[in-house]
Amino acid sequence: MRLTTKGRFAVTAMIDLAMRQHSGPVTLAAISQRQNISLSYLEQLFGKLRRHELVDSVRGPGGGYSLARLARNVTVADIIFAVDEPLDATSCGGKQDCTSGKDGKSGKCMTHELWATLNRKMVDYLDSVSLQDLVDQQRVRQLQEANSQAQNGTVRVNRLTNGASVASPCTSASAAQPGASATV
Numbered sequence: 698m699r700l701t702t703k704g705r706f707a708v709t710a711m712i713d714l715a716m717r718q719h720s721g722p723v724t725l726a727a728i729s730q731r732q733n734i735s736l737s738y739l740e741q742l743f744g745k746l747r748r749h750e751l752v753d754s755v756r757g758p759g760g761g762y763s764l765a766r767l768a769r770n771v772t773v774a775d776i777i778f779a780v781d782e783p784l785d786a787t788s789c790g791g792k793q794d795c796t797s798g799k800d801g802k803s804g805k806c807m808t809h810e811l812w813a814t815l816n817r818k819m820v821d822y823l824d825s826v827s828l829q830d831l832v833d834q835q836r837v838r839q840l841q842e843a844n845s846q847a848q849n850g851t852v853r854v855n856r857l858t859n860g861a862s863v864a865s866p867c868t869s870a871s872a873a874q875p876g877a878s879a880t881v
Contacts, residue, residue, distance in 0.1 A: 704782035706734050707742050708831070711776050714752065715768045715832045722754075722761030742780050749779035768832055774823035784819055786812040 713728045725743060729736040743762060746752045753765045764771065777784060787809060 700777070700784075701782060703742070703780050704777045706732075706738065707746065707776050707780040707782070708773055710734060710739060710742060711746070711751070711764075711771070711828055712831050712835055714762055715764055715828050716835060718763045721759065722763050724761040727761075745780045746776070749775070751775060751779055764828075768829035769827050771828040772824050773826045773828070773831070774820055776828070777823060784816060784823075786815045786819075 709732055710728050713732055714723050717723045717727075725736055725739045728734065729739055743752060743754075747754055747762075747765075750765050751771055752762045754760070754762050
């Protein structure tokens, strides 16, 4: 049993959306480019996410997607189930007809309860992780990467239109622009 690309891409795209929605609706084309996920695949996923009321869409110029709920109120389980990702370790799909004896009667296999318990624990875990938890982890990771670059030399911080900062290494101190950069 494993999580397919459908579930992984849906979670990745939702993290991307949650990190950028403060500046307005986010286009699927932008998510596609940043995350290297097919635009047509994202359209399918976001159709399902919209039907499950995890995202809202805005049409027209300046349109795109935003979260329908606060990121702290969306769990990974919500996202996975919205895109119809199966999370089942049993061989019978939970139907309890894992085996078929010589007498033709079906029943549970000897390990059915083991796999059913694993299913419950996986769902419990995914239900305990919020989208906000993942956004916070990603932001910490970005800060750590920026700090690592800063320790290796001069870093220029570029201010983006949405107020976010992106660190990029400078080749020399003269490359820094007053007011928009910092030398570390």
